[in-house]
Amino acid sequence: MIPRSHPRYHSLIKREKIIEGFKNGIVAHAGLIAHGRGEAFDYLIGERSEDFAILAEKAAVAKMYLAKNPVISVNGNVTALAADKVVSLAKLLNAKIEVNLFYRTEERIRRIVDEFRKYGVQILGEKPDSLIPGLEHSRALCSSEGIYSADVVLVPLEDGDRAQALKNMGKFVITIDLNPLSRTAQTADITIVDELTRALENMIEFARKIDHLSATKILSKYRNGEILSQSLLHINRRLKEMAATLQTPQA
Numbered sequence: 483m484i485p486r487s488h489p490r491y492h493s494l495i496k497r498e499k500i501i502e503g504f505k506n507g508i509v510a511h512a513g514l515i516a517h518g519r520g521e522a523f524d525y526l527i528g529e530r531s532e533d534f535a536i537l538a539e540k541a542a543v544a545k546m547y548l549a550k551n552p553v554i555s556v557n558g559n560v561t562a563l564a565a566d567k568v569v570s571l572a573k574l575l576n577a578k579i580e581v582n583l584f585y586r587t588e589e590r591i592r593r594i595v596d597e598f599r600k601y602g603v604q605i606l607g608e609k610p611d612s613l614i615p616g617l618e619h620s621r622a623l624c625s626s627e628g629i630y631s632a633d634v635v636l637v638p639l640e641d642g643d644r645a646q647a648l649k650n651m652g653k654f655v656i657t658i659d660l661n662p663l664s665r666t667a668q669t670a671d672i673t674i675v676d677e678l679t680r681a682l683e684n685m686i687e688f689a690r691k692i693d694h695l696s697a698t699k700i701l702s703k704y705r706n707g708e709i710l711s712q713s714l715l716h717i718n719r720r721l722k723e724m725a726a727t728l729q730t731p732q733a
């Protein structure tokens with residue numbers, strides 16, 4: 483039991499969810515490692531949603547709102563950390579949800595589908611009938627109604643190869659990734675450099691208010707390269723400030 487007063491309460495709760503998801507057969511072995519990498523970057527960012535994240539989150543909501551067939555792709559980590567938030571966002575934006583695993587096993591697919599059923603929603607991907615070109619078989623599996631025909635795909639915590647393969651299919655790719663240096667972050671059209679649950683909470687708020695005019699305006703001003711650059715400068719600034727504090731002579 484983690485006390486609420488613990489300074490790292492939120493971070494520890496997320497860890498617990500990932501461990502729980504691993505025990506329940508939802509999270510892959512590599513999902514534990516991926517989570518740790520995310521935590522390290524969140525530490526560098528300062529564990530809050532910075533302006534570069536908020537701008538990307540607004541643009542992501544705008545793009546999904548204007549899309550014809552938006553799809554949210556979910557994996558083990560996303561399910562363990564934020565299935566409830568994915569469902570809320572999908573409902574607000576009329577988006578489909580599809581399970582699409584990097585370390586695909588039928589057992590994990592079933593457990594993830596069952597997890598979403600608890601929220602009363604059906605998700606795609608259990609019986610894939612299409613392939614993403616350019617990927618080897620099991621990683622390429624997807625649904626014709628979902629990812630295959632989507633115009634906009636939100637792929638949080640995605641692998642770089644698949645993000646690139648989706649781009650090659652002509653899709654507009656949105657990712658949530660705490661590592662601005664990852665191939666996925668560099669490949670996506672909109673990169674949200676923020677922690678998954680914080681990002682989804684913000685996006686749910688924006689999705690409640692978005693309309694056609696504001697969505698168009700937001701997208702006309704959005705530049706992903708600028709956002710990525712801001713995230714790196716932010717980390718750089720924080721490290722410099724910390725280093726400078728340590729050099730201040732002690733009384």
Ligand code: PTJ
Pocket residue numbers: 509510512513514515516517518519520521523557558559563582583584585586639640641642658659660661664676677678679
């Ligand atoms: O469930 P599966 O089989 O589809 O596998 C999922 C993982 C995440 C294991 C798989 O896609 C993978 O190996 O991903 P990568 O290549 O490790 O990329 C995950 C990225 O997400 C890394 O850049 C992490 O920094 C980032 N990340 C991890 N946790 C979070 C995060 N970004 C935002 N919020 C997080 N909570």
